[in-house]
Amino acid sequence: NAGVMQNPRHLVRRRGQEARLRCSPVKGHSHVYWYRQLPEEGLKFMVYLQKENIIDESGMPKERFSAEFPKEGPSILRIQQVVRGDSAAYFCASSPVPGTGNTGELFFGEGSRLTVL
Amino acid sequence: SQQGEEDPQALSIQEGENATMNCSYKTSINNLQWYRQNSGRGLVHLILIRSNEREKHSGRLRVTLDTSKKSSSLLITASRAADTASYFCATRMDSNYQLIWGAGTKLIIKP
Numbered sequence: 001n002a003g004v005m006q007n008p009r010h011l012v013r014r015r016g017q018e019a020r021l022r023c024s025p026v027k028g029h030s031h032v033y034w035y036r037q038l039p040e041e042g043l044k045f046m047v048y049l050q051k052e053n054i055i056d057e058s059g060m061p062k063e064r065f066s067a068e069f070p071k072e073g074p075s076i077l078r079i080q081q082v083v084r085g086d087s088a089a090y091f092c093a094s095s096p097v098p099g100t101g102n103t104g105e106l107f108f109g110e111g112s113r114l115t116v117l
Numbered sequence: 118s119q120q121g122e123e124d125p126q127a128l129s130i131q132e133g134e135n136a137t138m139n140c141s142y143k144t145s146i147n148n149l150q151w152y153r154q155n156s157g158r159g160l161v162h163l164i165l166i167r168s169n170e171r172e173k174h175s176g177r178l179r180v181t182l183d184t185s186k187k188s189s190s191l192l193i194t195a196s197r198a199a200d201t202a203s204y205f206c207a208t209r210m211d212s213n214y215q216l217i218w219g220a221g222t223k224l225i226i227k228p
Binding site: 004031040041042043045048055056091093104105106107108109110111 | 147148150152158159160161162165205207209214215216218219220221223
């Protein structure tokens, strides 16, 4: 079984450009989380989505950031007009539907490392 | 918000020794999970302990949970160089889908 697939693994953008990060969850998982991590730091929650629905976007900046998880295809985290402070590793994790007997364990991808020049 | 706090922030021990990391949290929980992150990689789930459990084992890992003190510990016995990684605890609160993460303990195993 394929795990969570993220691409690209590394992305370099100049200030003002757009960054688009993709995440394909574990097959059968309908819930996706996006986290941001700075070097030597912990995970910062950004957004929690299920297919075609944003459950919680409280950790995502209101401006320039958006996320979607369409009925078909991967989840996308989009950062418009990137600034140097957006440089970080962005991790996607997936889980089965919560509350259906599963424990809430998350399955992580290898991350996408964004560098803004 | 981050409610878990791991200590120590960093730990360096000799191969073969035991490594103990602690995690404290603030609210009532449904379960507590430990994850490992190797440098430059994604997080990997290690072990989960439910709020009604006190101790759990998995291979060389031993996790304890003290809900009265709102704390957990992760013990890695007979450490190996490959155990070098950052270790994070995450709590899942009652009736809540969210995992709340600590800042992690960086473990270095010296050969």
